[in-house]
Amino acid sequence: MKQMTEAQLTELEQDLNAIRNDVLADLGERDARYIRRVVRLHRTLEVGGRVLMPFGFIPPVFVAATVALGLSKIIENMEIGHNVMHGQYDWMNDPSLHSQTYEWDTACSSDSWRRTHNYEHHTYTNIIGKDRDYGYAVLRLSDDEPWRPRHSLQFINYILLSTFFQWGVGLHELETERLHRREITLRSKLPFLKEFFRKGGRQAFKDYVFFPLLTFPVAPIVLAGNIGANLIRNLWSSTVIFCGHFTQDAETFTEEECWGDGKNESKGHWYLRQLSGSSNFTGGRWVHLLSGHLSFQMEHHVFPDLPAHRYPEISDRVREVCAKHGIHYNTGSFARQYGTVLKRIAAFSLPDRLRARLPALDVA
Amino acid sequence: MLARQNHSTPLQWLGRQLFNRDDASAFFDPLLARINPMWVQEYTPARVQRIIRDTSDTQTFVLKPARRWQGFAAGQHVNICVEIDGVRHHRTFSLSSSTTLWHDEGLVTLTIKRLPGGRVTNWLHDQLKSGAVVGLSEAFGDFLIPEPVRPILFIAGGSGITPILSQLKTMAVHGFRAPVTLLYFVRDHDHAIAGEHLQNLAALHDLLTVKIVASQGGSEPRYLTQSDLNEITDLGCRDIFLCGPQGLMALAGELLDAKGVSRDKIHSTYFSAPQTDLDSEDLGGKVRFARSNLDVDSTGDAPLLEIAEAAGLTPQHGCRMGICHQCSCRKTSGTVVNRLTGQASGPGEDTIQLCISIPQGPVSLDI
Ligand code: FES
Numbered sequence: 001m002k003q004m005t006e007a008q009l010t011e012l013e014q015d016l017n018a019i020r021n022d023v024l025a026d027l028g029e030r031d032a033r034y035i036r037r038v039v040r041l042h043r044t045l046e047v048g049g050r051v052l053m054p055f056g057f058i059p060p061v062f063v064a065a066t067v068a069l070g071l072s073k074i075i076e077n078m079e080i081g082h083n084v085m086h087g088q089y090d091w092m093n094d095p096s097l098h099s100q101t102y103e104w105d106t107a108c109s110s111d112s113w114r115r116t117h118n119y120e121h122h123t124y125t126n127i128i129g130k131d132r133d134y135g136y137a138v139l140r141l142s143d144d145e146p147w148r149p150r151h152s153l154q155f156i157n158y159i160l161l162s163t164f165f166q167w168g169v170g171l172h173e174l175e176t177e178r179l180h181r182r183e184i185t186l187r188s189k190l191p192f193l194k195e196f197f198r199k200g201g202r203q204a205f206k207d208y209v210f211f212p213l214l215t216f217p218v219a220p221i222v223l224a225g226n227i228g229a230n231l232i233r234n235l236w237s238s239t240v241i242f243c244g245h246f247t248q249d250a251e252t253f254t255e256e257e258c259w260g261d262g263k264n265e266s267k268g269h270w271y272l273r274q275l276s277g278s279s280n281f282t283g284g285r286w287v288h289l290l291s292g293h294l295s296f297q298m299e300h301h302v303f304p305d306l307p308a309h310r311y312p313e314i315s316d317r318v319r320e321v322c323a324k325h326g327i328h329y330n331t332g333s334f335a336r337q338y339g340t341v342l343k344r345i346a347a348f349s350l351p352d353r354l355r356a357r358l359p360a361l362d363v364a
Numbered sequence: 365m366l367a368r369q370n371h372s373t374p375l376q377w378l379g380r381q382l383f384n385r386d387d388a389s390a391f392f393d394p395l396l397a398r399i400n401p402m403w404v405q406e407y408t409p410a411r412v413q414r415i416i417r418d419t420s421d422t423q424t425f426v427l428k429p430a431r432r433w434q435g436f437a438a439g440q441h442v443n444i445c446v447e448i449d450g451v452r453h454h455r456t457f458s459l460s461s462s463t464t465l466w467h468d469e470g471l472v473t474l475t476i477k478r479l480p481g482g483r484v485t486n487w488l489h490d491q492l493k494s495g496a497v498v499g500l501s502e503a504f505g506d507f508l509i510p511e512p513v514r515p516i517l518f519i520a521g522g523s524g525i526t527p528i529l530s531q532l533k534t535m536a537v538h539g540f541r542a543p544v545t546l547l548y549f550v551r552d553h554d555h556a557i558a559g560e561h562l563q564n565l566a567a568l569h570d571l572l573t574v575k576i577v578a579s580q581g582g583s584e585p586r587y588l589t590q591s592d593l594n595e596i597t598d599l600g601c602r603d604i605f606l607c608g609p610q611g612l613m614a615l616a617g618e619l620l621d622a623k624g625v626s627r628d629k630i631h632s633t634y635f636s637a638p639q640t641d642l643d644s645e646d647l648g649g650k651v652r653f654a655r656s657n658l659d660v661d662s663t664g665d666a667p668l669l670e671i672a673e674a675a676g677l678t679p680q681h682g683c684r685m686g687i688c689h690q691c692s693c694r695k696t697s698g699t700v701v702n703r704l705t706g707q708a709s710g711p712g713e714d715t716i717q718l719c720i721s722i723p724q725g726p727v728s729l730d731i
Binding site: 087 | 380381382384385390391392393394395398406447449450451452453454680682683685686687688689690692693705713714715717
């Protein structure tokens with residue numbers, strides 16, 4: 001991470017706070033109208049997808065219904081659920097869009113997500129050992145973790161993780177790696193497991209039991225369509241999220257850097273870490289909407305509770321602040337960023353010595 | 365607070381399975397609101413039928429609530445919910461119409477005075493047009509006409525007349541057979557809400573006496589006095605209803621005490637005006653944690669999260685610096701100042717972040 005003096009960090013903090021305050025002062029009608037429109041779009045797609053699905057014996061209808069339902073889940077998870085749970089719309093005082101009560105359409109319960117994502121990941125972004133989102137305790141993505149033989153097959157793990165992403169995220173809080181190391185007991189995780197089975201069961205029930213049974217004669221078609229819709233959502237969200245922190249230039253940190261010598265990390269330092277640890281990708285309006293504006297992951301990480309549709313309009317200012325302070329504004333096309341993610345997964349599946357001999361896999 | 369909970373359990377169960385929410389029908393609200401806002405399920409919608417100007421700063425809003433609204437008793441209040449600049453605001457007002465109007469025509473009225481600096485009342489006066497739809501809660505409050513019939517003395521000040529207006533209208537329709545006296549204190553006669561209507565009622569019903577007193581008319585302000593009470597026949601056996609500004613209520617309480625009127629004869633209700641001055645000096649105040657049934661005093665700029673923890677509570681939290689929203693909770697009343705923005709909240713129901721909210725005067729929280 002870039003070395004900055006306390007005075008420079010304070011200046012960085014002030015520069016970013018200025019952007020934040022401008023947006024906060026301007027929140028209102030426009031933001032409310034935006035999120036309501038997205039919610040309407042979600043409802044329309046979900047209702048449309050569910051209604052069309054039983055007619056899926058006509059192939060084009062099957063494709064349309066599956067895509068509609070998949071898109072509805074993507075929009076609900078990314079642009080509505082994730083952002084609402086960050087408190088981006090709490091100021092609207094609308095209980096259906098409130099961070100503490102919102103429950104989203106995925107296997108991970110909102111409560112678990114608020115603990116593991118909003119708190120752990122956003123507070124300890126990319127600090128190895130503290131941010132369990134870094135590699136999801138499944139993948140080795142940096143030198144900070146020593147190589148083990150099992151890592152050589154991590155590409156398969158990556159594909160499995162992406163395919164079953166909602167279940168991976170749902171089980172994230174189980175902390176299997178710590179269970180494995182016997183740092184915690186399964187017993188202490190029972191309340192969480194109960195919550196997981198309830199929420200996961202609910203999701204499985206609706207997509208794999210209720211709607212197929214409701215449309216009995218065409219149950220297999222509806223079941224297949226629902227599986228397809230979940231798959232589309234899983235692959236897309238996992239890809240977007242991987243592009244947010246595991247690209248070539250996204251940095252990792254040590255606890256020492258932030259809290260060494262018993263010091264408390266300053267807000268300016270926290271901002272610096274958020275900027276250095278995240279990465280954006282470019283794209284059209286729809287790409288941003290479907291990624292929940294996590295295509296502006298850097299903006300999201302410095303301002304997690306500003307309405308996400310504001311990120312594109314403040315991105316130039318954030319980029320200027322980065323330039324001013326000599327911080328790399330990590331962005332590129334979706335294909336480029338994703339390419340570096342795949343390269344990182346591949347590179348760190350190899351022992352360090354072997355990797356060093358393959359310049360094509362140089363990611364550091 | 366506006367939500368209704370009258371779904372059958374199996375349906376509720378299914379709704380939760382399918383839509384991840386307790387109120388499954390409200391899942392479709394975003395679409396329903398587009399087609400017809402009166403179909404919204406999350407709260408009871410009410411359409412503004414007509415707006416009547418009462419005085420220079422008071423208007424009466426005639427509302428037609430969706431038919432599933434459960435009605436009210438004269439003297440009760442409702443919360444209304446309006447969206448101003450993207451933000452939902454809830455405010456409490458008393459219903460000013462007779463219960464008959466609801467039974468016969470499905471209408472209710474709210475008589476609302478513009479509060480200086482009040483965000484919601486001014487918006488209602490300036491922006492709310494007939495045809496618009498607002499949210500309405502079920503009626504609540506126990507400021508009710510006594511049963512069986514007993515003689516009554518009403519003492520009202522300013523817009524405190526509204527619940528009494530509803531009671532008098534309802535009593536007139538139902539032929540209330542006992543002496544009723546109203547002492548109504550207003551700044552000057554132009555500010556008397558429904559003054560003419562009250563005089564007409566008094567002319568029609570010989571058991572009703574109405575006395576409207578202008579407090580600012582003469583050289584000296586004219587407040588409630590002992591002799592006003594002396595004029596009331598058999599004060600001792602009347603039920604007394606007080607509604608108005610805090611000063612008037614306190615004064616009336618003292619005078620009635622001096623007269624030896626027993627406390628349980630006195631019914632009172634009032635809304636204090638929202639605090640408009642945002643002097644950041646006067647931070648701190650009594651905090652009520654309603655669900656834990658705990659009251660604590662706070663001084664200075666301690667945020668609510670620390671106050672709660674000092675009191676032995678363990679509210680959910682994460683970062684303690686305003687980023688993760690783990691600590692968001694419902695504030696049911698009172699004003700808090702946001703440490704990050706320096707902004708004060710409204711006095712009504714709101715969602716706040718405990719770790720960066722500092723009480724400004726008494727606050728009550730749903731934790
Ligand atoms: S504890 Fe994180 S926002 Fe209050």
